[in-house]
Amino acid sequence: MTIKPFLKAHTFFSIYNLVFVLLLFGEFYTFGGKHIWPLALCYFSFLIVYLIGFQLLKKSSIPASKFNFQVLVYPLIIVSLSLIGFHLITMGGSPAFESLEMMKTSEVNMHRKEIGIRANSIWRYISSMNIKAILPFTLLLLLITKRKIYWIVFFAGLFYTFSLMQKSHVLSFLMPVLLYSLFTKKWLFAFKYTVSIALIIVGLVFVSNPPLRGGENDLKEAPSNAIKVKEESALQKISSSLVKRVFILPGEMVGNWFEIIPEHKPFLSGTGYQSYCKITHQEYHDYNLELYPVIYPNYAKKGVQGSANAAHFMRGYSNFGNAGLIQSAIFLAIVFLVMNILFKNTGIETKLTLNLFPIFLLSSGSLTTILFSGGWGLVMVLFWIFKKEFDEKYE
Numbered sequence: 477m478t479i480k481p482f483l484k485a486h487t488f489f490s491i492y493n494l495v496f497v498l499l500l501f502g503e504f505y506t507f508g509g510k511h512i513w514p515l516a517l518c519y520f521s522f523l524i525v526y527l528i529g530f531q532l533l534k535k536s537s538i539p540a541s542k543f544n545f546q547v548l549v550y551p552l553i554i555v556s557l558s559l560i561g562f563h564l565i566t567m568g569g570s571p572a573f574e575s576l577e578m579m580k581t582s583e584v585n586m587h588r589k590e591i592g593i594r595a596n597s598i599w600r601y602i603s604s605m606n607i608k609a610i611l612p613f614t615l616l617l618l619l620i621t622k623r624k625i626y627w628i629v630f631f632a633g634l635f636y637t638f639s640l641m642q643k644s645h646v647l648s649f650l651m652p653v654l655l656y657s658l659f660t661k662k663w664l665f666a667f668k669y670t671v672s673i674a675l676i677i678v679g680l681v682f683v684s685n686p687p688l689r690g691g692e693n694d695l696k697e698a699p700s701n702a703i704k705v706k707e708e709s710a711l712q713k714i715s716s717s718l719v720k721r722v723f724i725l726p727g728e729m730v731g732n733w734f735e736i737i738p739e740h741k742p743f744l745s746g747t748g749y750q751s752y753c754k755i756t757h758q759e760y761h762d763y764n765l766e767l768y769p770v771i772y773p774n775y776a777k778k779g780v781q782g783s784a785n786a787a788h789f790m791r792g793y794s795n796f797g798n799a800g801l802i803q804s805a806i807f808l809a810i811v812f813l814v815m816n817i818l819f820k821n822t823g824i825e826t827k828l829t830l831n832l833f834p835i836f837l838l839s840s841g842s843l844t845t846i847l848f849s850g851g852w853g854l855v856m857v858l859f860w861i862f863k864k865e866f867d868e869k870y871e
Contacts, residue, residue: 487819487827488812489526491835499787499839502727511734514801518789521804529813536817538860545865549617552858553625559606560636566595570639575683579691582779584684588641589781601849607637608648609851613858615864616652616829619665638676641684646676648851651833659825726839729786732771733763737742737794740770748795763794788843808843818856826866830855 483490496519564570565648571591578584592600610749611633618626637645650669657666687693736745744761746752767784769776788808792800819827834852848851859866 485851487824495839499727502724503731506728507731518801518805521802522809523811525806538817541861543861546701552614556610560632563603565624572639572641574684579686581686581693604849605851607645609854612652619653643677643680646673652829654711656827733790743797744795760849785840788838791842
């Protein structure tokens with residue numbers, strides 16, 4: 477099998493291999509390969525299950541959807557736009573524009589953290605599904621079918637993602653159409669989406685940093701008597717931060733979790749899963765939150781709260797140790813095998829457009845979270861419903 481047929485048959489497997497290499501790079505860069513054995517256990521468990529499953533299921537197929545695209549596309553548009561409107565109304569307006577009146581960094585940080593509690597808690601889940609699944613899928617459908625209502629969804633989505641003050645939201649919203657434009661060589665569209673992403677991110681940086689607006693950073697450390705050195709330019713800081721975020725931090729965070737668990741924090745034995753705790757009436761522990769002050773004590777002392785998100789298999793490890801690594805690996809292999817069947821006879825461009833970004837998110841998030849509240853599972857369902865439209869318009 478040559479490289480192109482292999483990539484078409486094993487698209488998701490190939491992307492994940494790249495993700496795992498990035499995790500290894502970050503771990504080796506930070507810890508020198510100290511945790512190579514548990515990582516190897518996880519990877520080879522995944523590999524064995526995937527290869528065996530692929531041979532057993534390669535002739536399997538999922539029945540085609542019989543839904544009518546022309547009938548369903550408008551309800552999809554109405555749902556996506558209505559959810560934007562109702563959420564902003566229940567929050568009482570746009571949090572991002574409200575932040576422009578705040579002139580202290582601590583005030584903006586607190587304001588941003590309160591976004592999730594300004595509306596009923598169910599809106600956190602609904603909003604996540606809309607931003608990460610319904611809106612981007614709707615926008616992509618309208619783009620490939622060349623419908624004018626595309627522009628309404630485009631600008632409404634930009635306003636909404638900006639309003640919620642999370643830089644990742646605009647990436648979730650526009651990544652599918654950006655990838656589609658790149659794969660189909662629609663360079664002007666790709667430029668438009670790239671500029672849109674950049675403008676939203678720059679706008680959020682401006683909104684979130686009062687010193688840029690003549691305000692005060694009341695969270696910064698007091699000046700010391702240390703020898704001053706030449707500071708990096710803003711471009712250098714952004715570049716180095718981006719390189720670290722992509723190539724170093726995911727693997728570094730995996731290493732941090734291995735260092736802390738079980739040496740300083742115990743295995744959770746199932747209490748790291750909310751559903752299990754509800755059934756057994758035990759206290760739920762979210763190590764994403766609990767490990768943040770351990771990994772970043774200086775920020776924690778200043779009252780900064782954050783999340784120490786790690787790769788998809790670390791949740792299993794934090795609960796059940798090596799058995800959890802194997803469990804997580806098997807779960808991912810099964811998901812990929814189902815996806816192979818769902819996307820059978822679909823072009824590699826379509827596969828990448830809809831799945832590249834979620835698979836890369838596995839480097840810093842739980843698989844169940846990405847599938848459900850992250851909207852990846854809903855994207856697959858929507859693809860199954862509209863698969864014929866993709867085959868006719870996109871391939």
